Amino acid sequence: MCVSKLTMMLVLLLVTKLVQITSNGLLQLTNETVQQTGHAFHTNPIVLTNTSSFSTTFVFAIRPVTSPASGHGMAFVISPTKAFPSATAGPYLGLFNITNNADPTNHVFAVELDIIQSSEFDDIDGNHVGIDINGLKSMEYASAGYYVNGFQFRNLSLKSGLPMQVWVDYDGGETQINVTLAPINANKPETPLLTLHQDLSQVLTNSSYVGFSSSTSATLIASHYVLGWSFQLNGKAQNLDASKLPKLPPLKRKRSMILLIVLPLLSLCLIIFVSLLVVCYIKKKRKFSEIVEDWEQNYGPHRFKYKDLYFATKGFKEKELLGSGGFGKVYKGTMPGSKIEVAVKKVSHDSQQGMREFIAEIVSIGHLRHRNLVSLLGYCRRKGELLLVYEFMPNGSLDKYLHNQPSITLNWMQRFKIIKGVALGLCYLHEEWEQVVIHRDIKASNVMLDSNFNGRLGDFGLARLYDHEVDPATTHVAGTLGYVAPETMRTGRATTKSDVFAFGAFLLEVGCGRRPIERGREDEILADWVYGLWKKGQIMKAMDQALGRDYNEEEAELVLRLGLLCSSSKAEERPSMRQVVQYLNREVLLPDLLSLMSSPSCFGFTFETNTEFDVTMSFPSSSGDGTHIPISESLLSKDR
Ligand SMILES: *[C@@H]1O[C@H](CO)[C@@H](O)[C@H](O)[C@H]1NC(C)=O
Numbered sequence: 001m002c003v004s005k006l007t008m009m010l011v012l013l014l015v016t017k018l019v020q021i022t023s024n025g026l027l028q029l030t031n032e033t034v035q036q037t038g039h040a041f042h043t044n045p046i047v048l049t050n051t052s053s054f055s056t057t058f059v060f061a062i063r064p065v066t067s068p069a070s071g072h073g074m075a076f077v078i079s080p081t082k083a084f085p086s087a088t089a090g091p092y093l094g095l096f097n098i099t100n101n102a103d104p105t106n107h108v109f110a111v112e113l114d115i116i117q118s119s120e121f122d123d124i125d126g127n128h129v130g131i132d133i134n135g136l137k138s139m140e141y142a143s144a145g146y147y148v149n150g151f152q153f154r155n156l157s158l159k160s161g162l163p164m165q166v167w168v169d170y171d172g173g174e175t176q177i178n179v180t181l182a183p184i185n186a187n188k189p190e191t192p193l194l195t196l197h198q199d200l201s202q203v204l205t206n207s208s209y210v211g212f213s214s215s216t217s218a219t220l221i222a223s224h225y226v227l228g229w230s231f232q233l234n235g236k237a238q239n240l241d242a243s244k245l246p247k248l249p250p251l252k253r254k255r256s257m258i259l260l261i262v263l264p265l266l267s268l269c270l271i272i273f274v275s276l277l278v279v280c281y282i283k284k285k286r287k288f289s290e291i292v293e294d295w296e297q298n299y300g301p302h303r304f305k306y307k308d309l310y311f312a313t314k315g316f317k318e319k320e321l322l323g324s325g326g327f328g329k330v331y332k333g334t335m336p337g338s339k340i341e342v343a344v345k346k347v348s349h350d351s352q353q354g355m356r357e358f359i360a361e362i363v364s365i366g367h368l369r370h371r372n373l374v375s376l377l378g379y380c381r382r383k384g385e386l387l388l389v390y391e392f393m394p395n396g397s398l399d400k401y402l403h404n405q406p407s408i409t410l411n412w413m414q415r416f417k418i419i420k421g422v423a424l425g426l427c428y429l430h431e432e433w434e435q436v437v438i439h440r441d442i443k444a445s446n447v448m449l450d451s452n453f454n455g456r457l458g459d460f461g462l463a464r465l466y467d468h469e470v471d472p473a474t475t476h477v478a479g480t481l482g483y484v485a486p487e488t489m490r491t492g493r494a495t496t497k498s499d500v501f502a503f504g505a506f507l508l509e510v511g512c513g514r515r516p517i518e519r520g521r522e523d524e525i526l527a528d529w530v531y532g533l534w535k536k537g538q539i540m541k542a543m544d545q546a547l548g549r550d551y552n553e554e555e556a557e558l559v560l561r562l563g564l565l566c567s568s569s570k571a572e573e574r575p576s577m578r579q580v581v582q583y584l585n586r587e588v589l590l591p592d593l594l595s596l597m598s599s600p601s602c603f604g605f606t607f608e609t610n611t612e613f614d615v616t617m618s619f620p621s622s623s624g625d626g627t628h629i630p631i632s633e634s635l636l637s638k639d640r
Pocket residue numbers: 017018031032033
């Protein structure tokens with residue numbers, strides 16, 4: 001009798017209910033269920049005589065399900081019965097139970113492929129092959145493996161999941177059993193793994209069934225497969241063609257290990273990496289974020305990129321700080337690419353309201369071009385921050401050369417040139433441009449000096465930014481005490497005449513080298529002091545001591561007297577900027593002050609507040625005479 005292929009066995013085998021034959025002809029003895037036994041036997045019994053021999057070979061595979069230990073084993077069986085109803089699973093391999101194990105009336109011969117070391121059967125290890133007669137305590141056993149070249153032992157792992165081939169040969173004449181194991185695709189080793197001298201006719205009944213048995217336990221599970229089998233009574237079993245054997249199912253456990261550990265780890269790494277990228281991107285985005293609205297498209301060239309300004313000023317480093325005050329900090333910068341030097345003013349503001357109008361004004365002021373004005377090159381807007389980009393003035397602001405014992409003082413020629421320049425610049429703002437622009441904060445610290453020590457007015461228009469933070473109808477401007485005209489104090493309105501007043505204070509400041517108001521001095525108000533000296537006919541005594549006698553007396557007296565005239569408490573008595581320019585150029589003679597000016601007491605200021613304060617003022621209207629929008633009366637003191 002010969003069963004050559006398991007596909008053929010499909011019809012021939014008695015398949016107990018737990019055994020499955022997969023669609024491709026694979027015999028699966030157990031199916032990953034706990035406490036399971038699986039049996040598969042040839043339907044018909046073989047008939048044995050005293051001298052019968054047999055030869056069989058089969059290919060099996062054991063796939064562990066539980067890890068690290070899995071179980072139990074499987075066995076090739078010759079038995080008087082195909083059914084084992086009272087046999088136990090687990091170590092009993094579905095063949096015996098605790099009472100009938102090793103009972104000679106069992107008449108069972110088996111070759112076990114055991115992957116669990118069961119101490120009750122004196123197993124040598126958890127990976128052995130054994131010849132069993134009537135019980136699980138093997139008559140002969142060895143660790144799984146095979147011999148190459150007759151003596152070199154190579155061990156094999158039964159539960160590797162890989163297919164392996166077993167040969168069981170019984171010679172009835174010699175009463176010798178040989179069991180040989182080899183990996184699939186290897187030739188049958190010449191030296192068997194196990195040899196046992198045993199007369200099987202003493203063990204087996206005349207009519208016996210051949211087949212397989214396997215089991216799992218409550219905790220140890222494996223899948224047992226038979227891929228192919230052939231059996232020959234009194235002859236040599238037919239060889240199995242490895243290429244024609246059914247394929248084992250793919251190793252899903254191994255893959256799920258990959259899925260379970262490697263993949264989540266990989267995806268975690270990926271997620272971390274991606275989120276890091278995103279965080280970096282957002283940080284960078286936020287670092288360089290700006291506010292750009294549609295309407296700003298019109299201001300194309302005036303709009304700067306924050307990133308460029310950031311790099312230009314080396315990240316707004318303290319080292320690049322040119323000064324702070326006024327409306328914010330000013331940093332020196334070098335534009336990337338063009339290498340143009342700029343001054344970047346960082347103005348913090350909170351409101352969005354009125355920003356559009358303000359930017360429009362900033363940009364229109366940016367169109368002002370005069371050699372005595374600092375050009376506004378453009379702006380950039382961020383959340384809570386406005387950046388204004390100005391031409392860089394290498395010599396800084398004028399006040400540095402006048403006050404606090406400067407290391408460099410300016411001679412009279414330089415001072416007079418600066419005065420004339422500032423007068424021209426202011427005249428341009430008041431009378432020559434298409435709109436009247438009121439500067440509102442003329443003082444030495446707002447006069448910048450270019451490389452040729454020309455005076456250039458800077459910082460105009462910024463007051464508008466603060467305008468919009470309160471009622472749009474009211475506007476705030478920063479004035480500096482000592483420069484703010486008395487009527488502006490009362491009404492809060494800035495006019496061209498209030499600019500002239502501030503210019504007067506500036507003239508005296510440059511001439512005398514003193515601030516308009518100096519605390520702690522007997523004569524703290526500069527204008528009052530100069531006025532007093534003038535009354536006594538000693539006006540030249542007011543000149544800056546640092547100049548010594550090294551100045552043009554005519555020009556110096558003109559500057560001081562013009563300073564007094566501009567400082568008149570009555571707006572109508574002050575000249576216009578055009579007249580100021582004419583006086584300075586000596587095209588027109590300065591009128592006699594006495595005939596013009598009102599009482600000297602009008603020079604006084606009574607405010608005992610900070611030297612700098614904000615007063616609500618208006619922005620220039622387009623009409624030339626300085627009429628203004630009504631504004632609030634509040635005198636706001638601002639932290640700057
Ligand atoms: C194993 O076989 C039993 C009986 O046929 C069945 O109830 C069970 O669902 C099977 N388990 C698996 C994992 O295939």
